Amino acid sequence: xxxxxxxxxxxxxxxxxxxxxxxxxxxxxxxxxxxxxxxxxxxxxxxxxxxxxxxxxxxxxxxxxxxxxxxxxxxxxxxxxxxxxxxxxxxxxxxxxxxxxxxxxxxxxxxxxxxxxxxxxxxxxxxxxxxxxxxxxxxxxxxxxxx
Numbered sequence: 001x002x003x004x005x006x007x008x009x010x011x012x013x014x015x016x017x018x019x020x021x022x023x024x025x026x027x028x029x030x031x032x033x034x035x036x037x038x039x040x041x042x043x044x045x046x047x048x049x050x051x052x053x054x055x056x057x058x059x060x061x062x063x064x065x066x067x068x069x070x071x072x073x074x075x076x077x078x079x080x081x082x083x084x085x086x087x088x089x090x091x092x093x094x095x096x097x098x099x100x101x102x103x104x105x106x107x108x109x110x111x112x113x114x115x116x117x118x119x120x121x122x123x124x125x126x127x128x129x130x131x132x133x134x135x136x137x138x139x140x141x142x143x144x145x146x147x
Contacts, residue, residue: 002123005042005132007035007062008140009054019078021053028058036061039132044068046126049134050076059134075118076135080106112142119143 010028024032035058044066049055051072063070082105084090093100094108101107115135122131 002127003042003130004119004122005039005044005130006140006143007055007059007132007134008137009050009052009058009134010035012054019052019081024054024057028054032058033061035059036065040065042130044132045129046122046131047071047134048073048076048122048131050074050078050136050139052078052136055134055136059132062132070134073118075114076133076139078136079108079111079138080104082106108138108142108145111139112146115139115143116146 009024010031011025012022012028013025014022016022039062044062045068047059047063047066047068048071049059051074055076056070056072059070082102084102090102098109098112099107101110122133
């Protein structure tokens with residue numbers, strides 16, 4: 001049986017403007033250590049993450065503990081935010097209409113489609129393995145919504 005351990009990134013430092021290179025806060029770093037502790041008894045075989053620094057850093061200690069390397073997959077990345085796309089009104093619009101997206105942004109359906117494609121590829125390529133996936137809250141929520 002294949003098992004997938006999804007890990008939503010720990011608390012990022014929002015003062016850092018670049019979304020892709022945003023680091024974890026001290027609290028996030030400590031939480032990442034707890035991820036490694038919680039999964040220390042799991043025999044992990046493969047690790048993949050969003051290419052965003054905060055996602056990789058959240059699973060890094062766990063991956064090191066299991067002598068793995070982290071592959072990255074762009075499909076597990078954060079949702080592409082468009083013009084004025086990061087506010088409660090837009091969050092509600094997107095969750096009420098899965099196909100809605102602001103100019104230059106991704107709909108939740110688009111996010112879900114790329115995540116599900118990546119997930120099924122993992123299941124196909126890593127049969128009977130334990131996999132850790134570093135990802136983001138929105139991406140993970142769209143996966144859960146499908147299932």
